[in-house]
Amino acid sequence: MEAKAQARTPKLSFLVRPARGSDIPHIIALDKRVTGLAKPDYWHDVLRRFSEQRPHERFFLVAEPHGPKIQPPILGFITGEVRAWEFGSAPCGWVSTLSVEPRARLRGIGQALFDAISMEFKNTGVDKMRTMVARDNRLHLMFFRSEGMMAGPYIQLEKELE
Amino acid sequence: MKLQISSRLAIFALLELAARPDRQLSVAEVGKKYGVSGHHLAKVMNVLSRAGLVRSVRGAGGGYQFSGNARRTTLFDVVQLFENLNSGNAPFAAGDRTDAGRALREVIGEIDHIAQATLGSITIATMLKLVDRRQTAGRRSAK
Numbered sequence: 001m002e003a004k005a006q007a008r009t010p011k012l013s014f015l016v017r018p019a020r021g022s023d024i025p026h027i028i029a030l031d032k033r034v035t036g037l038a039k040p041d042y043w044h045d046v047l048r049r050f051s052e053q054r055p056h057e058r059f060f061l062v063a064e065p066h067g068p069k070i071q072p073p074i075l076g077f078i079t080g081e082v083r084a085w086e087f088g089s090a091p092c093g094w095v096s097t098l099s100v101e102p103r104a105r106l107r108g109i110g111q112a113l114f115d116a117i118s119m120e121f122k123n124t125g126v127d128k129m130r131t132m133v134a135r136d137n138r139l140h141l142m143f144f145r146s147e148g149m150m151a152g153p154y155i156q157l158e159k160e161l162e
Numbered sequence: 163m164k165l166q167i168s169s170r171l172a173i174f175a176l177l178e179l180a181a182r183p184d185r186q187l188s189v190a191e192v193g194k195k196y197g198v199s200g201h202h203l204a205k206v207m208n209v210l211s212r213a214g215l216v217r218s219v220r221g222a223g224g225g226y227q228f229s230g231n232a233r234r235t236t237l238f239d240v241v242q243l244f245e246n247l248n249s250g251n252a253p254f255a256a257g258d259r260t261d262a263g264r265a266l267r268e269v270i271g272e273i274d275h276i277a278q279a280t281l282g283s284i285t286i287a288t289m290l291k292l293v294d295r296r297q298t299a300g301r302r303s304a305k
Contacts, residue, residue: 146288
């Protein structure tokens with residue numbers, strides 16, 4: 001059983017590094033494949049803000065396959081930053097997005113991105129990281145849980161503005 | 163929130179079996195660890211077997227083996243074999259058709275949704291990691 005599973009999921013070699021301007025079109029394309037929405041302005045703005053303002057506390061990381069001309073050129077990305085004192089919370093790292101190419105899932109890319117940003121957060125001196133996941137987003141909930149995240153002390157509330 | 167005893171036993175049994183998928187465990191072995199009767203546990207194992215999560219192994223020293231997918235089977239998948247977690251499906255009780263009753267059902271519904279999302283996001287594999295972390299922490303504090 002295990003040998004067949006390995007044959008179905010060929011080894012994938014990749015590296016995790018900070019995002020660059022040339023990555024943005026591929027990030028937009030990946031985000032559109034996953035969410036159905038193209039957000040070019042949003043991603044250009046994220047890269048600009050993360051590069052120019054508090055770059056030592058903001059992290060935009062991508063997973064890039066080893067080897068030239070491997071498609072897609074970006075296998076996944078993660079964004080996060082240290083936020084302090086909002087909602088009464090001491091400084092902690094917040095993961096705001098995580099996306100992995102659907103065809104490249106179950107190969108450790110998500111975990112590698114998560115581990116990389118966890119290390120970045122730890123290096124800033126914080127000892128906690130958080131994220132927020134839609135209740136019906138089972139995939140992300142299961143992933144973050146498998147990485148050791150548990151429900152925190154906050155409840156997200158909302159109301160319609162009529 | 164409290165789970166019914168059958169749901170708890172089912173989760174315990176699956177954790178024992180999934181932790182050692184190459185081995186088979188008898189109802190007696192699992193029952194002894196969790197302090198429950200083999201009779202009650204056998205009923206639980208029958209339900210898990212019909213759901214395809216365990217298979218019985220015949221012969222000398224026979225027992226059960228895990229046959230599900232630990233990375234895809236969630237606590238919700240297991241619990242819903244034994245109880246209904248959605249109070250929204252429950253028949254209307256006295257007062258439920260009043261405005262106060264409907265408001266209360268909305269609040270209880272919020273709790274149900276959170277419970278379902280929590281149980282639905284924790285797989286058997288993730289639970290085994292949680293168990294392992296507690297065992298590691300226990301060993302550290304014992305030193």
